[in-house]
Amino acid sequence: MRLFTYWRSSASYRARIALNLKGLAYHSVPVNLVRDGGEQNRPDYLSRNPQALVPTLEVDGMPLTQSLAIMEWLEETYPQPPLLPREPRERARVRAFALAIACEIAPLSNLAVRRYLNDPLGITEAAQAAWHQHWLARGLSACEAMIASGEGPFCFGTSPTMADCTLVPQLYNARRFGHDLAPYPTLLRAEAAMLALPAVQAAAPEAQADAA
Amino acid sequence: MRLFTYWRSSASYRARIALNLKGLAYHSVPVNLVRDGGEQNRPDYLSRNPQALVPTLEVDGMPLTQSLAIMEWLEETYPQPPLLPREPRERARVRAFALAIACEIAPLSNLAVRRYLNDPLGITEAAQAAWHQHWLARGLSACEAMIASGEGPFCFGTSPTMADCTLVPQLYNARRFGHDLAPYPTLLRAEAAMLALPAVQAAAPEAQADAA
Structure with a gap:
């Protein structure tokens, strides 16, 4: 592959x-x-x-x-090892969490959108920063609520799922934009559990051969 | 339910x-x-x-x-009836098509984004129209390319899949924004096959009790 x-x-x-x-x-x-x-x-x-x-x-x-x-x-x-639970409704919850990031947070800060905000929109740097904070706050608050009742340490229980695979890069991205992550303790708990795994560490941006 | x-x-x-x-x-x-x-x-x-x-x-x-x-x-x-093919790689292609709409087109024209473009960004009506046309053209061109080699009439063969379930609402939305759909003949073929089905007709926005 x-x-x-x-x-x-x-x-x-x-x-x-x-x-x-x-x-x-x-x-x-x-x-x-x-x-x-x-x-x-x-x-x-x-x-x-x-x-x-x-x-x-x-x-x-x-x-x-x-x-x-x-x-x-x-x-x-x-x-x-499975990245989805076995029970269909639990699978649906994991997928919904991953989609909440992939459909409602990530698309609004990707490279193409960042470029469009610059040109042709030409909005100020401050307005661009506010744009990113707005969608991050809205999206991550919803994600926090989606898993806050869980026991963890991962998003949905004691082993990683697609939800965690999607969360870790989103929090990495949020830090790039200087977003305050303190309001999301459950997301941070899941991230910490993920980052303790060598498999996740090896996937980190800075661990890649093309890291600049 | x-x-x-x-x-x-x-x-x-x-x-x-x-x-x-x-x-x-x-x-x-x-x-x-x-x-x-x-x-x-x-x-x-x-x-x-x-x-x-x-x-x-x-x-x-x-x-x-x-x-x-x-x-x-x-x-x-x-x-x-199944909404995904049986073979894993074919399932992946169907899902990728649905995600190309759900992650790269729909998020940039939803209600929350439209409101933000108005306030606080305050960009002109013409610039908002250009925003929508830009993401629709970019996204729908990619979707057309993702299925153009297929025999149809649906996105991926002779029966509807999740790809078609996602396509029909996106084309409905594109028409709301006055987007020219002529460059996407394969998408239009799939849409026509879907709209011929009573099950799809019954799901149309205008067929809902809350249609304004």
């Missing part, structure tokens, strides 16, 4: 965590999103990933895209 | 299509997103859905949120 990845992309980070938790070996292919107009926009990459996004997981030459779909594929193909 | 829904919400529309395709009866509970500050912000609704979003599917009193997670739950609980 080959993972097309960028060290600081939170979606790539999700996929790396899931691959490592499953104990799967893969070959990393760095895609530099910022150099020379972005390697993700080159025709050979677009043929794999028409969205021009990372990650792409290539399996026997077939490209799989979208980090949450990649995690589901990993779960179906390599069931151990 | 009770579905908390708003007629024009594209995420609610996805869930309604999936429920109808599965042939499941449910009770609709309208949540008016625009009246009196939004019923989704009331404490009793927030206790079900901390994100203050629709839809929520309540099953035996337990709330399930996020339309894609709801569809996965439906698929696991009521497997017939």
Whole structure:
């Protein structure tokens, strides 16, 4: 398997965590999103990933895209250790948490949106900072409420799930924007449990060969 | 089952299509997103859905949120007719398509974002229109490329999947913004196949009791 990845992309980070938790070996292919107009926009990459996004997981030459779909594929193909509970309603709660990050937080601070806020919108740096804080606060508060009644230490119990694989990169991203994480003790507890795992440590942005 | 829904919400529309395709009866509970500050912000609704979003599917009193997670739950609980192919890589392609809409198109034109563009950003009506066209063009072009090689008539073959359940509401939404759909013939073919189904027709925004 080959993972097309960028060290600081939170979606790539999700996929790396899931691959490592499953104990799967893969070959990393760095895609530099910022150099020379972005390697993700080159025709050979677009043929794999028409969205021009990372990650792409290539399996026997077939490209799989979208980090949450990649995690589901990993779960179906390599069931151990599981990244979803067994009971359907519990699975639904895990997926809803991951989607709350992937659909309502991450899309509003990704590279393409950050560029659009600059040009053509041309909004001030202060207004851009406020934009990011707004969506982070709104989204992370909801995520905290979604798991606050749980016993932990992970988002949904005593072992990592797709929820945790999605949470860790989102909190990494929130720190990049200087967001105060104190209001989210349950999220921080889950993050700490994840970051104690060597598999998660090996997936960290700074541990990647393409880290700048 | 009770579905908390708003007629024009594209995420609610996805869930309604999936429920109808599965042939499941449910009770609709309208949540008016625009009246009196939004019923989704009331404490009793927030206790079900901390994100203050629709839809929520309540099953035996337990709330399930996020339309894609709801569809996965439906698929696991009521497997017939299937909304995912059987082969894991094909399932991954369907999910990636649905996520390309749910993560990269819909989040940039939802009610909360539209409001923020108005206040505090205060960007002009023309700039807001350009914002929507930009993300629609970028996102729908990628979606078209993701399925253009398929035989159809649905997004991924001869029967509807979660991809089609997500596509139909997104094209409905694109028309609200006056987006030109001519560049997406494969998407339009899939939409036409879906709209020919009574189950999909019954899920349409205008067919809902709360349609204004």
